[in-house]
Amino acid sequence: MPLLSVAIVTLNEERILARTLASVDFADEIVVVDSGSTDRTVEVAESYGAKVFHREWPGFAPQKNFAIQQCSGDWVLSLDADEELSPDLRTQLRLLLPSNPPADAYYLNRRNLFLNRWIKHGGFYPDPKLRLFRRSAANFANAPKFEERPVHETIIFNGESSTLDFDLIHHAYPTLHDFIEHMDRYSTLGAEILVSHGRVSNSIVAFYWNILLVPCLSFVKNFIFRLGFLDGREGLMLHLYHSTYVSWKYAKAWRATEFATHAATAAVKDKISS
Numbered sequence: 422m423p424l425l426s427v428a429i430v431t432l433n434e435e436r437i438l439a440r441t442l443a444s445v446d447f448a449d450e451i452v453v454v455d456s457g458s459t460d461r462t463v464e465v466a467e468s469y470g471a472k473v474f475h476r477e478w479p480g481f482a483p484q485k486n487f488a489i490q491q492c493s494g495d496w497v498l499s500l501d502a503d504e505e506l507s508p509d510l511r512t513q514l515r516l517l518l519p520s521n522p523p524a525d526a527y528y529l530n531r532r533n534l535f536l537n538r539w540i541k542h543g544g545f546y547p548d549p550k551l552r553l554f555r556r557s558a559a560n561f562a563n564a565p566k567f568e569e570r571p572v573h574e575t576i577i578f579n580g581e582s583s584t585l586d587f588d589l590i591h592h593a594y595p596t597l598h599d600f601i602e603h604m605d606r607y608s609t610l611g612a613e614i615l616v617s618h619g620r621v622s623n624s625i626v627a628f629y630w631n632i633l634l635v636p637c638l639s640f641v642k643n644f645i646f647r648l649g650f651l652d653g654r655e656g657l658m659l660h661l662y663h664s665t666y667v668s669w670k671y672a673k674a675w676r677a678t679e680f681a682t683h684a685a686t687a688a689v690k691d692k693i694s695s
Contacts, residue, residue, distance in 0.1 A: 423448075423449030423450040423493055423494040423495070424449050424494055424495050424496060424518055424519065425447075425448045425449050425450070425494050425495070425496045425497075425498060425514070425518055426448065426449065426450040426451070426452060426492035426493060426494030426496070426497050426498070427445045427448045427450070427451045427452065427492075427497075427498045427499075427500060428452045428454075428485065428488035428489050428491070428492055428497055428498070428499045428500070429441065429442075429451070429452070429453050429454070429466075429471075429488065429499075429500050429501070429502055430453075430454045430455075430456070430481075430484045430485055430488055430501075430502070431453055431454070431455045431456070431458060431462050431466070431502050432455065432456045432457065432458055432462070432478065433458045433459060433460050433462060434458070434460075434462045434465075434502040434503075435458070435460040435461040435462050435465060437502055437503055437592065438462055438465045438466060438502050439465050439468075439469070440505050440592075441500060441501075441502055441503070441504060441505050442465070442466065442469040442471065443469070443505075444505035444506040444511060445498065445500070445506060445511075446469065447511065447514075447515055448494075448498070449494055450472065450492065450493060450494050451466075451469060451470065451471040451472065452471065452472050452474070452488055452491045452492050453466040453471045453472070453473045453474070453488075454473075454474045454475075454476055454484060454487055454488040454491070455473060455474070455475055455476075456475075456476060456477060456478035456484065457475070457477065457478070472491070474487075474488075474491055481567070482567040485499060485567045486567050489567075492556070494556065495518075495555060495556060495557060496518055496553060496554070496555055496556065497553070497554055497556055498514075498552060498553045499552045499553075499567075499576070500552065500589075501591075503591065503592045503593065504531075504589055504590065504591050504592070505589075505590050505592070506589060506590070507532070507587050507588045507589070507590050509586070509587035509588075510529070510585065510587035510588060510589060512587075513585055513586060513587055514553075514585075517585075522583075523581070523583075524581045524582050524583040525554060525555045525578075525580040525581050525582065526551055526553065526554035526555065526576075526578050526580060526581075526582040526583075527551070527552075527553040527554070527582065527583055527584065527585050528549040528550060528551050528552075528582065528583070528584040528585070529549065529550055529551075529552050529553065529584075529585055529588070529589040530546070530547035530548065530549050530584065530585070530587075530588050530589065531546075531547070531548040531549070531550050531588065531589045531590075531591050532546065532548075532588040532589065532590045532591060533545045533546065533548060533591045533593050534590065534591060534592050534593055534594075534595070535593060535594050535600070535655050535658075535659045536594065536595065536596070536597070536655050536658075537592075537595060538652065538653070538655040540649075540652050540655065540656060540659060541651070541652060542647060542648040542649050542650075542651045542652050542656065543643040543644060543647045543648065543649025543652065543656060543659070543660055544643055544647050544649075545649075545659075547588075548591075549584060550575075550576075550589070551575070551576045551578055551582065552576070552589065553585070554576070554578060594659075597658075600659075600662060601662070604662065604663070604665070604666040604669065605669070607666065608666050608669035608670040608673055609673055611670040611673075611674075612669075612670050612671075612673035612674040612677060615670065615671065615674035616674050616677055616678060620671075620674065621674050621675055621677070621678040622671055622674065622675040623675075623678070628675060631671035631675075632668050632671045632672050632675070633668070635667060635668075635671065636664040636665065636667040636668040637664065639663070639664045639667050640660055640661060640663075640664040643660045643663070644656070644657065644660040644661075
């Protein structure tokens with residue numbers, strides 16, 4: 422049985438996937454689940470010996486859980502296509518896993534890059550993520566898996582865990598275009614969560630609080646009190662634009678409810694008039 426399986430989900434990752442795969446080329450098995458790439462993603466994955474599965478996109482958590490299910494290794498490492506192991510983390514994993522580690526799961530500290538700068542402050546580091554776990558910790562029904570939610574999926578795990586010493590490098594936003602597109606998409610998904618919890622800023626007080634004051638307070642907290650200003654111009658832009666994302670998220674939740682209300686009202690009026 423393989424010792425280490427790596428699970429990755431992809432969609433049009435031709436530009437960046439080779440970097441990720443090269444950092445885990447020591448793994449016994451690489452599983453890639455692709456949701457319909459139209460570029461050379463699948464070709465790149467196969468050139469590194471990956472087992473490629475094709476599956477329509479059902480959402481982040483279901484797709485990642487499916488990828489984990491296809492792995493056969495004693496240990497599973499779940500990565501995103503824009504992540505890579507640092508050289509020190511590679512070495513630590515190669516020494517750790519054959520030694521029968523005491524913990525059943527490990528957090529990896531994530532080094533987030535914005536415009537190719539390592540963001541060390543403002544709450545963006547060490548950003549620990551549970552990504553490495555032993556499959557035999559439980560049967561798969563109760564094994565570590567990603568929580569079902571539209572965005573910011575996290576692995577649910579009950580058991581003994583620890584944190585590795587070295588970093589997972591996250592090439593999060595190499596350009597401003599990437600960041601703005603990402604925040605637009607994620608704010609839509611975040612708005613779905615807010616709507617499902619009834620946090621839609623119906624009152625005028627809630628509207629101004631969530632769409633104006635919460636983003637401003639978020640910026641002050643992260644840029645000033647959590648020392649985000651120490652990351653220079655990139656730190657300023659990241660925290661300023663991230664606070665804008667917070668505003669977008671609440672605005673989209675409010676607008677979705679307003680649209681639904683207007684549509685329902687119009688439907689009632691049409692029914693009465695007919």
